[in-house]
Amino acid sequence: xxxxxxxxxxxxxxxxxxxxxxxxxxxxxxxxxxxxxxxxxxxxxxxxxxxxxxxxxxxxxxxxxxxxxxxxxxxxxxxxxxxxxxxxxxxxxxxxxxxxxxxxxxxxxxxxxxxxxxxxxxxxxxxxxxxxxxxxxxxxxxxxxxxxxxxxxxxxxxxxxxxxxxxxxxxxxxxxxxxxxxxxxxxxxxxxxxxxxxxxxxxxxxxxxxxxxx
Numbered sequence: 676x677x678x679x680x681x682x683x684x685x686x687x688x689x690x691x692x693x694x695x696x697x698x699x700x701x702x703x704x705x706x707x708x709x710x711x712x713x714x715x716x717x718x719x720x721x722x723x724x725x726x727x728x729x730x731x732x733x734x735x736x737x738x739x740x741x742x743x744x745x746x747x748x749x750x751x752x753x754x755x756x757x758x759x760x761x762x763x764x765x766x767x768x769x770x771x772x773x774x775x776x777x778x779x780x781x782x783x784x785x786x787x788x789x790x791x792x793x794x795x796x797x798x799x800x801x802x803x804x805x806x807x808x809x810x811x812x813x814x815x816x817x818x819x820x821x822x823x824x825x826x827x828x829x830x831x832x833x834x835x836x837x838x839x840x841x842x843x844x845x846x847x848x849x850x851x852x853x854x855x856x857x858x859x860x861x862x863x864x865x866x867x868x869x870x871x872x873x874x875x876x877x878x879x880x881x882x883x884x885x886x887x888x889x
Contacts, residue, residue, distance in 0.1 A: 687788040688723050691768065693761065695723060698884075700877065709760060713873065714739055718753045722771065722781040731778040754779060858882040 688695040692705045697720045702709045711719070721738045722730060736750055754771055761770045772782045819826055830838045846857050858881055860874030882888055 685789060689786040689788065690723075690770070690783045691761075695719065697724075700880075711760060712756075714749075715753045715756050715760075718750070719757055722779060723785060725781065727780060727782065727785075729774055729778055729780045735778060 685698065688697075693709075694703045694706075695701070700716060702711060702716065702719070717739045718735065721735055732747060732750060736745060736747070739750070739753070754773075758764065758771055762768065763770060768783070770781060770783045772780050774780065830841055832838055842859075846859070858878030860876070860878035860881075
């Protein structure tokens, strides 16, 4: 069977207490985010996208590592980490089945939820007026960006004081300038070895899904 590139689905998948959003590259358990290394996340996406069918080892390796030559042990490691993440050893619940000598299949019941992809800013709450007014007074950051000046700006403060709202307000103004591109990526704590540039890749993928992203 032919498999596409992982993480490019217009569906959200639910199985057991888990919710997988390949398009946004998010996995959560009962609403709590779970961080996976990129290749392990891709492995999960390919298995679920097979709709319960067997995925041969060679095909799975090709989908997860399309531009690299890797050993079968890399795939076995991904499957092992995936099983531990889903709690198979602790709960006895079976999600990934090994077919000896062939490959793997995802055996848990999966529900599909279709959704229309939306630009990132449409899924974010609108900034409050006070935050937007503050950005209006500090819009030299936008003007400098339009002139090609590189800047690094840190927004610091206690949890809940409005850092995200402030960033949203800046984004709202930035998107009003047709010559300026805006992308957003999240930096989350990762368990185990991390993947470099995850926030940057997330920002680029969101920009590509917005109007004119091609």
